[in-house]
Amino acid sequence: MSRKNVRRLVLVLALLFLVVVFVYSGVRMAENMNKLQETPPIQEPQRPTVNVVEVTPGTYRAKVEGVGSAEALFELDLNSRINGQVISVSDSFNSGRLVVQGEVLATLEDSQWQAELASAREAQAEALVSYLEEEQEAQQAEQEWSSSGISGSPLSTxxxxxxxxxxxxxxxxxxRQAVAEAEKNLASTQIKAPFDAIVIGRSISPGSYAQAGNEIGQLLSADRVEVVIPLSASDWSVLPDEDELVSGRLSVELTQIETGEQWIGSVIRTEKNLNSDTRQRALVVAVDEPLVQEPNLYPGTFLKAQIPGRSVANLWKLPASALSQREEILTVSEEGLLTAHPANIIFSDQQHLYVQRPEGYDQATVVIQPLSSYSEGMAVTPQSELSDD
Incomplete structure (x- = not known):
């Protein structure tokens, strides 16, 4: 074959190849266009699965919780009522020690007050002699007037x-009053505990000089501690009336927040004013003989109080996790749609919420772990759990 014919053959083959490529590209483009013009099938949105619990209204006894610290009934800065040098201090007059009412805590040098008492008694004796003499003279004057025969009363007394x-x-x-005061001053040279107390601090030592009115120590009464528990208006609304509260029949459970140790107290009074900052009113719980309790209840202990309230009807008892971040309760309708309700919490404890059932609802399906993405009208698939009643 000549060179010229070979060129013609190569040219023809190249043209055929180009034609085949063009045709193939056109077919592929047409197929892609058809696919693009096809309408994709409508997919049903996926419904999230939610954990729910079936609830019905019931009657539950309220338990109101509050916090406060145990404080001694009396807190005293102990003072000396006289001046004097300290000659002895009791071993009991040290921080942390318990002292009983009337126990001598310290003794002051008393020679000055002994002398004062002696002088006062001498003055009293002299005054008594003067009075007796004057009384005798008055009796004699009256007899002389009566025997004088003069009628009527003297012109001058x-x-x-x-x-x-x-x-x-x-x-x-x-x-006599001076003697009583001198005796009191002498007795004050022995500084005594005014009540059963815990010694918090001491400011004197043997050889020091006590000034009248100056602090010599600090005492806390040991016979009772009181716990002041501020409560909101909603807490007060589920408590019994005041007569029942202070009757002594209600036991208040007190728990130390750090250790879980527990004591039983009783309500002794209710405050009659609102705190100007918190707008709350306080309940006062007392524990008698706190240092005889087992374990000991020390002043200053921070406590959580659980106060029994009255029975409340038409409440839903829900897990605490049922409350959403929006402070709402979510229910699921028969169609699987969510409905949000404001959470009207009447009271609560560590595990449960006790909420007023929404108007028009009786039995309901409640979401127990609502997520922030859940919203009103959202379609869900409920997954039931056992009722929490």
Whole structure:
């Protein structure tokens, strides 16, 4: 074959190849266009599965929770009522020690007060002599007036020595008061505990000088602690009336928040004013003989109180997890649609919410773990769990 014919053959083959490529590309483009013009099938949106519980209204006894700290009934900065040098201090007068009412905590040097008492008694004796003498003279003056035969009363009471006798009586009374004051001062050289107490601190030592009115120590009463528990208006609404609260028949469970140790107290009074900052009113719970309790209940202990309330009807008892981030309760309709309700929580405990059932609802299916993405009208697939009643 000549070179010219070979060229022609190559040219023909190249043209055929181009034609085949063009035709193939056109067919593929047409197929792609047809696919693009096809309408995709409508897919049903997927419904999320939600955990639910079936609830019905019931009657439950409220339990109101609050927090407060145990405080001693009395807190005293102990002072000396007289001046004097400290000559001895009791071993019991140290921080952390228990002292009983009347126990001597410290003794002051008393020579000054012994002398004062002796002087006051001497003055009293002199005043008594003066009074007795004046009384005798008054009796004699009255006898002389009666025997004088003069009718009527003297022009002046001085004649019968009535003012002189009154002055002598006043001086005697004053001397007696001076003796009583001197005896009290002498007794004050022994500084005693005014009540059963815990010693918090001591500011004197043997050889130091106590000034009248200056602090010598700090005491906390040991016979009772009180726990002041602020409560909101909604808490008060589910508590019994005041007569029942302070009757002594209600036991209040007190739990130390850090350790879980527990004590039983009783309501002794309710405050009659609202706190200006929190707008709450307080309930006061007392525990007697706190340091005889097992375990000991120390002043300053931070406590959680559980106070029994009254029975409330038409409540749903729900797991605490049923409350959404929007403070709502979500129910599921028969069609699987969500409905949101404001959570009207009447009371609660660590595990449960007790909510007023929404108007028009009796039995309901409630979502127990609502997510923030759940919304009103959303279609869901409920997955039932056992009722939490």
């Amino acid at each position: 001085l004649a019968l020595r009535e003012p002189q006798l009154a002055a002598a009586q006043a001086a005697l009374d004053s001397s």
